[in-house]
Amino acid sequence: MxxxxxxxxxxxxxxxxxxxxxxxxxxxxxxxxxxxxxxxxxxxxxxxxxxxxxxxxxxxxxxxxxxxxxxxxxxxxxxxxxxxxxFGTEKRGIDIPQVSPEFETNVPGIYIAGELGGMGLVRKAAEQGRQAIESIARKRGDGGLDVVIVGAGPAGLSATLNAMHHKLRSITIEQEDDLGGTVYHYPRNKIVMTQPVQLALVGTVKMTEVMKEALLEFWHGIVTRHRVKIQFGERLEKVQRTDDGFHVHTSRGEYRSRNVLLAIGRRGTPRKLGVPGEELPKVVYRLIDPEQYRGRQVLVVGGGDSAIEAAIALAGEPDTEVLLSYRGQAFGRIKEKNRERLAQAEAGGRLKVILKSTVETIEPEAVVLRTESGSERHANDAVIVSAGGVLPTPMLKEMGIQVETRHGEA
Structure with a gap:
């Protein structure tokens, strides 16, 4: 007591x-x-x-x-x-496509695994990809492909390996020029949080904290050893229902398949700011190599883990001035380790955070921020917008997939 x-x-x-x-x-x-x-x-x-x-x-x-x-x-x-x-809370809803325990959507034959379905963790995404293929393998048929796998991130790669294990007739397409999905877009040296994961053909992979580069190298090793075929640079454009499955239209051609597995992540199209000057070449929507910004004045826009990690990575480069702008009053949805690293960088004078701020205009050599005290003009060489992506809801709805907004619901 x-x-x-x-x-x-x-x-x-x-x-x-x-x-x-x-x-x-x-x-x-x-x-x-x-x-x-x-x-x-x-x-x-x-x-x-x-x-x-x-x-x-x-x-x-x-x-x-x-x-x-x-x-x-x-x-x-x-x-x-x-x-x-x-998923979600009373204050913040999250759009989640409707899927069954077998990861099949309300459209029979179309499956979703990984980040698009709300699960961004590497281990969970990989497990969902594996299980989705287990469901597809139980109802294989004659003619055409058994499955078209869209995306080569954790869920897509795991699904591809399991499709090979079950000897399914399958192809895997990836719109980027390399595998990794969302992980591919992480800043250099980002720590990827993961746990032991079971991969078909590979077995149990035991990893806890690993750098982005090490994880991608490991995946490349798997692709090489098991001769995994992934069609890079091929983008999904449309999925049409047929009597015996689907016609899958891509940027390179058309496929006939009994099933489709969407493992495309939630990035979709990068969310833009919609402000004057955003079309300038100095504005990008992802950070690949912090070194290219060395000695420059950089604005990072966003309040999620990707924005925080980008700002911290840039702040580690010599003579780089970093400004982090976020419209919220606090970084309420970031990992604890990122919160600690951000506090250290800010305390060390390596970056400046401006909360409750939005970008007003972008100029060739400056940016104007709208803050509580009014407009502020800052000298600027580059802008990195990390405001998330727009969920490909229109494409999902065109396929007939139901999307729900969850407010603290299972």
Whole structure:
């Protein structure tokens, strides 16, 4: 009783500080605990590798939403099924295509795996790709392809390997010139958070924290050793239903297939700012090599992990001045490690953060930001917009796929 009384002010202050800082919005799939079922066993807290969940007054709570990245270990460990994993919150909805437990959409024969379905974790995306192919393999038929796999990220590569394992007639197309999906677009030296993953033809791959480059090199090794065929530079354009499957139209041709697996991620088309000057050549929508900005004045726009990681990477380059602009009042949806690294970079004077700001105009040698105190003009050589992507909802709806906006729903 005495301990509870001593801890109450601390808990209250912690909740106040988190609320004030805007750190109460989980970034992706996250747990919701039913207090009427929870008995406070603590198994969820022990299972969480990110220490995002803990016990308060004998009940489990998501005590550090910013740390949660959707592992789902808490729900798996609960002996009473008191935890469900949900997408979105009351404040922030997330568009998720409707899929079955077999990862099939409401359109029979069209499957979705990985980031497009709301799961961006490497391990989970790879597992979804593998399981989707298991479902497809159970109903293979005669004539045409068994499956067209769209995308060569974690989900698409895993699906391709499993299709080879089951000897399915399949092709894999990728609009980029290399594999990796969203990982391919990460800044150089970004740490990719992952866990052991099961890949067909390969077995169990044990990785915890690995650099982007090391992970891509590992995947390239798999592609080479197992002679995986991926048709790079080929973009999906349309999927038309037929009596016995689908006609899949791409930038290079047309295929007849019984099934289609979409593993294309959520990037879609980069979200643009819609401001004067955005068409200038100094404006880009991803950071590939921080070194090319060495000694320059760079503006990074965005408030997610990609924007933070880009700003931190740029700040590590000699003589580079970095300005980070975000429209929100706090970085409420970034990983805890990124939050710590950002604080260190800002404290060291390597970058400047301007919250509650938006880009007003972009000029050849400057940018104008709209802030609470008015317009601010800053000298500028380059602008990197990391404001996320526009979900390819029109294409999904054209296929007949239903898309739901989740507000804290499983």
């Amino acid at each position: 005495m301990l509870a009384l001593l801890l109450y002010p601390l808990r209250k202050r912690l909740a106040f500080m988190q609320g004030r800082a805007g750190l109460t919005e989980p970034s992706s799939l996250h747990p919701v605990v039913d207090p009427n079922i929870c008995v406070g066993s603590g198994s969820c807290a022990r299972a969480c590798p990110e220490h995002a969940i803990g016990l308060i007054d004998g009940k489990a709570h998501l005590i550090a939403p910013g740390k949660c990245i959707g592992h789902g270990a808490c729900a798996a460990s609960c002996p009473l099924d008191a935890i469900k994993l949900v």
